[in-house]
Amino acid sequence: MKILIIGATGYIGTRVAAALAGAGHEVVALTRPGAANPPYATVTADLADPASLTGAATGFDRVVHAGPPLGAEADLAGVDALLAAGSPVVYTTGAAVLGAGAVDEDSPPAPHPIAAWRPEVERRVLAAGGWVIRPGLVYGHGGGLVHGLLAAKAAERGGGVYIGEPGVRWPVVHVDDLSDLYVAVVRSAAPGTVWHGMAETARLDAIARALGGGRASSWPVEEAKAELGPLADLFTRDQDVSAAKTRELLGWTPRHTSVIAHLTA
Template sequence: MKILIIGATGYVGSHVATAFTEAGHDVAALTRPGGGRSPHRPVTGDLADPSSLTAAATGYDLVVHAGAPLGEAADLAGVDALLAAGSPLLYTTGAAVLGSSPADEDTPPDPHPVAAWRPEIERRVLAAGGRVVRPGLVYGHGGGLVHGLLTGKAAERGEGVYIGDPGVRWPVVHVTDLAALYVAVAERAAPGTVWHGVGETARLDAIAAALGGGSASSWPLEEAEAELGPLAGLFTRDQQVSATRTRDALAWEPAHLSIADHLRTGRE
């Protein structure tokens, strides 16, 4: 397939672009003027300029949006511009669109405020026959919130930290497993479907302990909010997100099934 990747220079997007290339697809990368360089063929466009996206996304067998969210207005305008191109769209939202109760691929969204507009994005993509991937907390190869936030906090405090009460669970996925899921969705998933990128459910205090050499303590929510804003509250949302249907229907088999072991052993 001829595929355009949005976010190909980012953490998730770069792994997704590599996975599609290794699977034999013809990959191009949306490239912002003056932005980062990708090893893939550049196509000029900018998520911050929705008017540039329709022309950039025209003529592809698939457009994969794995770029970072920019905010409600920009994200909604961007998805409308991409859909106007007429190329099939595979869009990334995330487990933050789901609530605290057990959820599967059919569970109605109950988003955290930091993702309040993403259910509407999902609705528009699915109504147009696109597909949606909801990753959990992504880790591996030195990226994501684990590396960007939790590892730094552990180094700063001399022990791992989690926000709020112990026992909160999150869906997590290794970035290479997630990249393989995008290829599986592109090659085997029906239009108008939602898929969950979850390798396991892990306790955030266990992740913190793995980062802290076996010790971890709570970062009070009020203190975390003062530094992180609304994002801090997301870390207190206990989630059990199933990917059973995704695994069974797409024959997706994550290879990384213990983030705690991964962090303790320093694997990539």
């Protein structure tokens, strides 16, 4: 297939583009005007200018959106512009669209306020016959929130930190396994479906201890909010998100099944 990748130079998108190219697809990267070009053919447009997306996304077998969220107005206008191009869309959201506790691919969205508009993005993509991929906390290759935020805080404080009370669980996935999921969705997923990119459920305080050499302490929520804003509260939402349906129907089998082992190796 000829596939346009949005976010092809980002943490997730770089690996997704490489995985799809490695699977034999023709990858084209969407790039902003004046940005450095990735090692693929490119088309120029800007997520901050939704009107530029329709022309850029026309004529592809798939458009894979692995770019960052920009907010309600830009994301909703952007998805409408992509869908107007007529190319089938694979859109990345995340576990923050789901509620606390045990949830799966069929659970209704109950988003954290930081992702309040993203269920509507999902609804529009699915109604058009597209696909939604919801990753968990993504780690690996020194990127994502695990390294960009949590490891940095551990280095700053001399021990790992978690926000609020201990015991909060999050779904996690290695970026290479997540990239394999995009390949599987492009290859064989039925239109209008949701897929979960979660390899395991891990406790955030356990991740903090692994990053802190066995030492971890609570970062009070209000103190964390002063630095991180609404993201801090998201770290207090306990989630056990299943990807059993994704594994069964797509044959997706993550190779990295322990973030703790990864961080302590």
